[in-house]
Amino acid sequence: MSSSRPLLAVSCAVGASMFFSINDMGIKVLSSDYALHQIVLIRAVAALAVTLAILVPLEGGWRILKTRRPGMHLLRGLLVVASNMFFFLGLASVSLAEATAIFFVAPLMITAMSVMFLREIVGWPRWLAVGVGLAGVVIMLRPGTEAFQVAALLPILAALTYGALVLTARLMRLSETASTMTFYVQLAFAAASAAFGVAFGDGRFSGSDSPSLEFLFRPWQPVPAVDVAVIVGVGAMSAFGGYLFTRAYANAEAGLVAPFEYTALVMAIVWGILVFGEWPDAVAFLGMSLILASGLFVLWRESRRGRVHVEHPRPSVS
Numbered sequence: 001m002s003s004s005r006p007l008l009a010v011s012c013a014v015g016a017s018m019f020f021s022i023n024d025m026g027i028k029v030l031s032s033d034y035a036l037h038q039i040v041l042i043r044a045v046a047a048l049a050v051t052l053a054i055l056v057p058l059e060g061g062w063r064i065l066k067t068r069r070p071g072m073h074l075l076r077g078l079l080v081v082a083s084n085m086f087f088f089l090g091l092a093s094v095s096l097a098e099a100t101a102i103f104f105v106a107p108l109m110i111t112a113m114s115v116m117f118l119r120e121i122v123g124w125p126r127w128l129a130v131g132v133g134l135a136g137v138v139i140m141l142r143p144g145t146e147a148f149q150v151a152a153l154l155p156i157l158a159a160l161t162y163g164a165l166v167l168t169a170r171l172m173r174l175s176e177t178a179s180t181m182t183f184y185v186q187l188a189f190a191a192a193s194a195a196f197g198v199a200f201g202d203g204r205f206s207g208s209d210s211p212s213l214e215f216l217f218r219p220w221q222p223v224p225a226v227d228v229a230v231i232v233g234v235g236a237m238s239a240f241g242g243y244l245f246t247r248a249y250a251n252a253e254a255g256l257v258a259p260f261e262y263t264a265l266v267m268a269i270v271w272g273i274l275v276f277g278e279w280p281d282a283v284a285f286l287g288m289s290l291i292l293a294s295g296l297f298v299l300w301r302e303s304r305r306g307r308v309h310v311e312h313p314r315p316s317v318s
Contacts, residue, residue, distance in 0.1 A: 009252030012244045013260040019241035021267035024087075024096060025275060026234040030227065031092040031211070035218040036085065037196035039231055042223070044189035046235025051182050055243050064180050072168060076181065077188025079165040083158045084189070090154030092215040095278040098140055100268035101288040102155040107295050108133040109163040129294040136290030139283060151212045182242050259296055 030039050056062060067073060090099045108130045137156065142148050196216075203219025223231070248257045265288065272278035280288065 005251040009248045009257050010260055012248035012251070013257045014263055016241040016244035016248065017261055017264040018267060019237040019244065021100075021264050021271060023234050023237045023241065024091065024100065024268065025271040026230055026237075027088050028091045028096055029275070030230065031088070031215045033227070034223065035197075035201065035220055036088055036092075036215050037193040037200070038220045038223070039234075040084070040088075040189055041193035041197065042228065042231040043235035043238065044186045044193060046232040047186045047239040048183065048190065050236050050239040051186060055182065055239060058243075065183055067180060067184070073181070073184040074188070076165060076168050077185050077192075079161050079168065080185050081188050081192045083161040083165060086154045086158035086161065089212040089215055090151055090158065092211040093149055093151035094155070095280070095284075096272040096276065097265070097269040097278065097280050097288070098152065098284055099155045100265050101284075101291050102137055102140060102152065103159050103162075104262070104265060104291050104295055105133050105137055105156070106159040106162045106166075107298050109159050110166050111298055113163045113167060126298055129297045133291050133294030136287040136294065138287075139290065140287030142283065151210065154212065182239065186239075259299055262292060262296065265292060 027039065056064060087099065087103060090102075094102075111126055111130055141152050197220055200217050201220040203217065205217040206214060206219055208214045208217065245261075248260075269280060272280070
């Protein structure tokens, strides 16, 4: 891994965070009009097109799509579909900034899961960071108050399934390229969203007062050309975002790149204010600060040991 092009690496990381943040914002905008699985199907087809037309040729051509690990790709596809679905359903009810901040406990969950499943050794400083981050989540959830929303638990489920995804991805890192994994994940998105459409696309379970449930069970409907363009753009940004993160880690050490992923939280706050009029209050900012500080501390500790993970803590990755 080269460390001679740090400026390029940081630029790619920030650019990828921007792409993913716009992707999340676009999904939230569309969540009041269309079913989640309808949006994801169109997005997945667009991302597949970008991957096959642009990204696959950049990494060696169609031959890289051949794999000897179809079972692992299936498992990884199911996990990333679940993670995305949980996160996007949360976006329908929770502010963009709060959903993003809550999801950023993923690196903390990965730390805990690596102990349970990979037998890694974690010292008390990182366990303390995990505790601080979880305290930040509790502060943002505000259990026992009128501000508490059950839907705010969905980004936590997204982070948990993403953590499992990272553990499986570590096993595939040396044998599969980024474009190969992107292709099979987007294929899983297309298959899963089509299946959801067959099961729920007629709207038989729609009519819920919960924005999240309505987002899941709303019937499919004709999509105007303008909205098709938005969804296709969201799919392209998802594909390019994943590719830019891969380039970021190829041009600098992970310890330099990983902290810049947290610019996505700043962008989520900006989009929330500009697009949705969502101003985080003091309690939300306190919770975000604790999550941010604990996540950065874990990344710093990992970088000192040369063990920062290449997988980026973003739910929209492919």
